[in-house]
Amino acid sequence: MLGKVWFFSLFLGIECYTIAQETLLHQNLLNGYNKRIRPGADRTRPVNLEASFTLVTLKEFSESDGKIAVVGAFGFSWRDERLVWDPASYGGDLYRTIVYFEDIWVPQFVNLNPYDKLKRVGLDEMYCTVEDNGELNFHPPDLYESTCDADVTHYPFDEQKCSLLYYIPGYYSNDINITAASSAFNMELYEKNGLWEILKTSFSVKTSAKNFQIISLTIVMTRRTAYYIAGLLLPIVLMNFIQLFVFLLPVESGERVGFSITVLLAVAVFLTIIQEKLPEASEPNVSLLTYKLLVDMIIGCGMIFAVIIGMRFYHRSDDIRVPWILRGFTRCFYLCCTPINLKQSIKPDEVVEIKHEKPSIGSDEIPIKWNDVGKAFDRVCLPLFFLSLVMNNVVYFITIFA
Known part of the structure; x- marks a missing residue:
């Protein structure tokens, strides 16, 4: 070669x-x-x-x-x-x-x-x-x-x-x-x-x-964004709505306040994680996710206050008369939607007859206890905080993708 x-x-x-x-x-x-x-x-x-x-x-x-x-x-x-x-x-x-x-x-x-x-x-x-x-x-x-x-x-x-x-x-x-x-x-x-x-x-x-x-x-x-949706946004949204179950948790369990505080701390942890990743400067704008989590924490604090107030209603002595405002509140949001069993007088050799009636809102024939006030309060708080969380999430995603 x-x-x-x-x-x-x-x-x-x-x-x-x-x-x-x-x-x-x-x-x-x-x-x-x-x-x-x-x-x-x-x-x-x-x-x-x-x-x-x-x-x-x-x-x-x-x-x-x-x-x-x-x-x-x-x-x-x-x-x-x-x-x-x-x-x-x-x-x-x-x-x-x-x-x-x-x-x-x-x-x-x-x-x-x-x-x-x-x-x-x-x-x-x-x-x-x-x-x-x-x-x-x-x-x-x-x-x-x-x-x-x-x-x-x-x-x-x-x-x-x-x-x-x-x-x-x-x-x-x-x-x-x-x-x-x-x-x-x-x-x-x-x-x-x-x-x-x-x-x-x-x-x-x-x-x-x-x-x-x-x-x-x-x-x-x-x-x-696949990682952030699966590892950040979805857990935050799920935690938001897990908080609502505090109003369905039985009062007798004694875990209402602890449950709501635990979920609130989880939201605070996510807020801390996000703040560590983002710059400290406020220009041109602060992250909208930070505002969302801040509103979530405010709503969570509101739930804790609501739970404490509801617990005071549940555990108040029935010897204390329920104020007329709370009686009207209870009739409007609890008794009007709950069937009440009114027993008729039972005569010998007669079959007991039980009627399910909805008493009039303005009726005073039904005694209202503090336990009923607590249940009415839970019924109001559940949809109220649910709508608050939905509005917060909807506003956030509309602002992000607008």
Whole structure:
């Protein structure tokens, strides 16, 4: 096989460069090269720099810390007249070579809104490819982090928009003219994030009031809500309506107050969990879920007060006369809906006859006990708090999806 290669190279005139020729090329190109001076033979014209971005993965987005981190690679392309050569002088087919990042002039981009310390794009140990016509291509991969203030108004059904801003310090638009190779990210290598779904990406270049150009990488994403629906919202809604069973729990069990307080504490735990995940700032808005849970706690506290009041009615001595207001309340909400057994006088050798009648609301013939007042109070509280919880949940979901 090697003999065939030599045969074709000898008789067909195939040219190929050697390592010595490429070493000589590097010596000639970098001899007297000043990497601190930007390219451009005509200093009145800016260097045309074409930029792009390839997204690999969305590593992290933290609402509480206001941080976004993505893994990807910039793509920069420009022309440097000092790096032009004639391939015929170096074996005839040396059309492309690779040089160190630190040996030539490259655009020193830095993050304009860094999350941590300021650092430039790319490392000294990286390489650039150079064509014989002076065209350079540089693709520095890295973990890019920036600040991003989260809008958690509709959490966990929220949509976030974050921008990573980059510019070249010391150069203005009349020195370097940056153009976008594409209006969006290259997503060919993108791996889906388990928590966020990217809806839209944008790559743009804008000129600031100070006449320097800024690269803006914008990501619009929405939260994947399956986990939050199953692990957060459904348990909260179920706990809301479990509280209502306190009014159906027998008074004799003695567990009414303990039951209602236990459920209220569970709601408080969920409120604490949500507060730990969300930022402390109140702008642009506080999460609507926080307001919902706050109303749930208010309703839960109202249930506890109602249970205590009802327990006082149940355990009050029948020697104390029931006020006329509570008698009317009991006749209206309890006795009017409950069949009362009125026994007729029993005569010897006669069959006992029992009639089920609904006494008149204004009748005083039926004695009303404090136990009846407690039952009437439970009958009023059950639908009242049920409607309150339904309204709270309906208002929350309408506001979220409106």
